[in-house]
Amino acid sequence: MKNILFLSASMPFPPIGGEKIRPFHFIKHLSAMGYKITIAAFTGSKSVSDSGSQFANVKMIGIKLPKYISYLQCAGGLLRDLPLENSYFYSGRMKRAIEQELKIGNYDLIFCHLVRMAEYVKNYRGILKVLDMSDALSYRYGLSCRYRKWPFNMIESLESKRLKKFEPIFASSFDLNLISSSVDKEYLEKELGISRLSLVENGIDEEALVKGQGKFDNNKIVFFANMRTFHNVDAAIYFYKAIFPLIKKHNKDARFVIAGANMPFVLRKLSGVDNSVQVYNNVEDIYALIKDSCVSVAPMRVAVGIQNKIIQSMAAGVPVVATRLGLGGIQANEGREILLADNPEDFSEKVITLMQDHKLRSEIAASALSLIRDKYLWTGIVRGLEQKLLTLNN
Structure with a gap:
């Protein structure tokens, strides 16, 4: 298992913030171990960040997704059943890029960072898939809506309910699910009935x-x-x-x-x-x-x-x-x-x-x-x- 397609909502370079630090270090250390990694991620500019070139065996596919498009998709997503996270990060270009890579890339594994990218590959069969859930997002939104003002409290309460439904659905379509905290792991297992869940914590260089x-x-x-x-x-x-x-x-x-x-x-x-x-x-x-x-x-x-x-x-x-x-x-x-x-x-x-x-x-x-x-x-x-x-x- 040496060829990995790594899906992320954003290029993890530079590693600022929890959503980038974790995938950055996974990519950094796995590539140093000899794994070939292709990152398919959204980028804030038309050009792909070249920061990943510091790592051997890393190729990057950057897809631009303008924020106004994401906001419009979220507005439409209010009328759908899918979590708003998934509506926000939907892109036809990303879908086609992933499909093309899986046709030509001879990959051993799809590594999906966060449930917001899981919709792209949840129905793929014949290849091993790992979902790094990282955090229990339904739990986080359930907590934060208590302190948010209207309309954000209403939106986050809705998102918590949707994720409680879809986190188990996404997890069930992957061969292994990762989580960063034992507290989150216990919540997902006991409250949402998620299995095939393994603890991989965050660290320090x-x-x-x-x-x-x-x-x-x-x-x-x-x-x-x-x-x-x-x-x-x-x-x-x-x-x-x-x-x-x-x-x-x-x-x-x-x-x-x-x-x-x-x-x-x-x-x-x-x-x-x-x-x-x-x-x-x-x-x-x-x-x-x-x-x-x-x-x-x-x-x-x-x-x-x-x-x-x-x-x-x-x-x-x-x-x-x-x-x-x-x-x-x-x-x-x-x-x-x-x-x-x-x-x-x-x-x-x-x-x-x-x-x-x-x-x-x-x-x-x-x-x-x-x-x-x-x-x-x-x-x-x-x-x-x-x-x-x-x-x-x-």
Whole structure:
């Protein structure tokens, strides 16, 4: 099994955001193992990104899908039964490109990233198929609609219901389904009855691991994420409004640093009205920005899958305070590798504790870094994925 057709809704280059980080590393490490991979994905421009040329054995087929077309398809999709995700990412050109590749490509495996691409190949027979569901999307939309305003709450509630119906349908048409979190896996198995589901978590590249604990800014609290998604923007606003003021009562010099890609105006404007807030948009080297932070926070009210911001902070030697929902299936122990809190008062107390107790901060940071080394390196994760693929082939 050495020839893979890899379907993705977007070219995973550069690897910014959870939806790109995971396929990027699958492609990076599998191609290094000698697998030939053809990526069929949508691209935001007419030309295909050449970033994949850094990997041997990788070919790219880029299909342009204008946003206005996707929006029109979503509007029409409201009258259909299919999840809006699938309507948004439908393209006749993509369908024809996939059909052509399967005719001439001599592929051993179709690897489909996310259910939004599953419709293209769910009826194909005679070739092994893997669906990387990554997250339980029906669960995520069910959570986020509680915090969304009209009409988005109504739309996401509808999408959750549709995905509850179609996630099992899509999964049943693939030979193996992958999921990034044990929490999501349990939900999909128990609530939706999905089988052939295997856990493949997210990870960290070994070169990203911090080399020893350096100096840190005792007043610096960091939150970083891809701000294209509602749940990350919601977490930043929730922390700023509900938690940060409680911290400021104990430490008037505390600073809240918000960093990430696709920063919306609602967050960018905070640095203009509050000099204790710093906002960084489209940061090239996130590790350089976060490594001197006292605390990294993940105050998620909506979360599924693996929160990359948590394992990236741990890899950088920065201790994390998170909600239990944000922790999800990450195999970290409360009080040893991470601190957890689910309301503003407890959350602020945990942050303040790390700002005041440097011994505890150092211990948690060291334990979390050991956890990443032991369980969350991409090399080991993708080796495990390869074994699942080889077993499937046998």
